[in-house]
Amino acid sequence: SAVISQKPSRxxxxxxxxLTIQCQVDSQVxxxxxYRQQPGQSLTLIATANQxxxxxxxxxxxxxxxxxxxxxxxxxxxxxxxxxPEDSSIYLCSVAGTGGTEAFFGQGTRLTVV
Amino acid sequence: DQQVKQNSPxxxxxxxxxxxxxxxxxxxxxxxxxxxxxxxxxxxxxLISISSIKDKNEDGRFTVFLNKSAKHLSLHIVPSQPGDSxxxxxxxxxxxxxxxxxxxxxGTHLIIQx
Numbered sequence: 001s002a003v004i005s006q007k008p009s010r011x012x013x014x015x016x017x018x019l020t021i022q023c024q025v026d027s028q029v030x031x032x033x034x035y036r037q038q039p040g041q042s043l044t045l046i047a048t049a050n051q052x053x054x055x056x057x058x059x060x061x062x063x064x065x066x067x068x069x070x071x072x073x074x075x076x077x078x079x080x081x082x083x084x085p086e087d088s089s090i091y092l093c094s095v096a097g098t099g100g101t102e103a104f105f106g107q108g109t110r111l112t113v114v
Numbered sequence: 115d116q117q118v119k120q121n122s123p124x125x126x127x128x129x130x131x132x133x134x135x136x137x138x139x140x141x142x143x144x145x146x147x148x149x150x151x152x153x154x155x156x157x158x159x160x161l162i163s164i165s166s167i168k169d170k171n172e173d174g175r176f177t178v179f180l181n182k183s184a185k186h187l188s189l190h191i192v193p194s195q196p197g198d199s200x201x202x203x204x205x206x207x208x209x210x211x212x213x214x215x216x217x218x219x220x221g222t223h224l225i226i227q228x
Contacts, residue, residue: 004157033215042118042218043158043203058215092157102148103205103216105157 002027002095006106013083013113020079021109023093028073033094033103034066043092049076083113117141118206120219128227133191135222137204140185144206148216149178149189152201161202162189191224199226 003026013019023032034046046066047055055068069077080087093106119138127133137147145166150158164171164178164187171178177190191198201223205216 001160006157009155031214040220042116042220043205043216044218045215048215097160101146102160102163104160105150107155107157110155 001097002029002104004093004095004104004106006093006109008109009107010110011112013111015084015113017083018079018081019083019111020077021091021093023076023078023106025074025095029095030073031096032070032076033096034068034076034078035092035094035105037090037092037108039088046078046091080111083111085113087111088113115140116219117144118204118217118219120202120204120222122222123220124223124225126225126227127194129196130193133189133194133198133224133226135189135191135202135204135224137187137189137219138185139187139206141206141208141217142185143208144217146207146209147178147180147187148205148207149176150203150205150218151198152203152221158203194224194226196226196228199224 005024007022032049035043037043045058046061047057049055049068049070051070067079090108090110092108094103148163149161151161152158162173162176164180180187201221203221204219
């Protein structure tokens, strides 16, 4: 299994500002995934990040709001831009296992926008 | 529209008894199903999975059953232990696993009573 570290683990931010979340994996992976879990809701896939290409966003998520970087095979960042209270969620980074079946998750970033 | 549904937000079970967590799905393209366990302030941890070509997969105290015709799966934990108290998420994939992102249910909070 992969070990995934996310920073920060939590933050409280003012509306209108931006926060960048970092995700570091202990092994090289082709694809990294970013999810959001709003309060009381399921985990929802935001985008898939491949190294060397633009991220692929799911319906309802756009690059201007959630820009993603993937500079190498072990690291990715997700930025939550121009935040509003509705962006208060847990944001999670994920990678697929070597068998391509299960997915592994970081501990998440709990974001509160005030 | 929720493609993966966990209709029980919470479930209370006595220690030593069987816990049964249920999950329904609507998308016929799903071909791989996973269960995750999540403790507060931690990321989801992979528990067990099942391919759509099987109807049962067992791993120690955990067994997952899949009924494709009913689009229903269940996770059985026996015997239930206090450490099993957590939120359990059902997830599904249409690409044979976690390599393309997963669709999650809202989770069931399992409480094991002493």
